[in-house]
Amino acid sequence: MSKARPKGLLARLQAGETVICAEGYLFEFERRGYLKAGGFVPEVVIEHPELVEGLHREFVHAGSDVVLAFTYYAHREKMRIIGREADLERINRTALRLARKVADDTGTLMAGNICKLNIYDPVKPGWEERAHAMFKEQLEWIMEEGGCDFIVAETFFAYAEAKLALECVRKYAKGTCIPSMYKRVPVVISFNLQRGSDLIDGVLIQEALRRVAEAGADVVGLNCGRGPATTLPVLEEAVKNGIKTPLAFVPVPYRTDDKNPNFITMTDVDDKVNPLYHLAFPLDLDPWLCSRSQIAAFSRRAHDIGVRYIGLCCGNASHFTRAMDEALGRHPPASRYTADMSKHAYYGTDPTLTNFNTEEVCKNKF
16 A cells, blocks of 8 residues: 655755665666676666565665666667667666655655766767757656656766756656646756866866756756765865755765776776776775765765755665665664674673673684
8 A cells, every 4th residue: 555645855855854865776786686787777677677676675674765766877878789779668667667666655755867878979969969859758758657756867977968958857847747746846966077176068067066056956966976075075165155956965885085086987906806907997896885884974974064865876785875864863664773783792792791702702812
């Protein structure tokens, strides 16, 4: 039985509440052996829909307020490159139905998803017409499948593509499917910032955030690419610049730094193991993962500067989502299993534990 419709995104943000949106489906299914790195196309949606539904439920269990439809990279260009363009509509509609089912079952928000198309080319103006058509078909499928509570349009390397995506959302995401509390579908617009402070079309990131906010985006920010340590300073600058639109903090959970602000250029920690191909991205990033404590600390820092839309992108897993939730004082169902080291055989403090283990072994043998 479906639960009552939850409080909407904008109502929550206007009330000062934090909305957590778990992402990272591509990397998680690659790790589990159901998605091929390189193309990163979510074929698992139509090959193993039960697993996608399961991960949606896992993220909600860990504290996500949102079920994000797994249509990231399920656009025409990605389906073309792997020879499955004929499955384009089926993969989108299936992903939307799975997300809607879990959102209705759990009383969470359901978000539609579009993303960068990898066809932007400043010297070939034809990219824009192609992009418009691709955004249009995905947005129309969202609305035909019952609509959504909001749309996430994300990971844009170029301001021009983000601008076009926002225009398409406003044009095609409309109709009777829109929740009655909205005159239009709310939209989150986020960028993937590479090295430096400008996007690949030369627009400075702070200018890009300002422009999409003024154009009507309901939430603006960064997602993917940069880890927490190199994402937060960009948002802190936006706050100093006086931006009023709610900000999105959705980094990857990797320890990026000034040398490698984006995880796509990080190198293997031990080049001797793989001297001919030393890039850590995408398969050898594990040593660069943040700890849960680091994710919790960055979540609190983001909250402290006023960010109220947070999540994690590629590399996320449910234990990180729970860490974010708990860092903000929340207790999702998964908190039932949060560590209690007082019961540990050697590090514990429970008086009923064996003293030989907690005193002699722990202090003198470890």
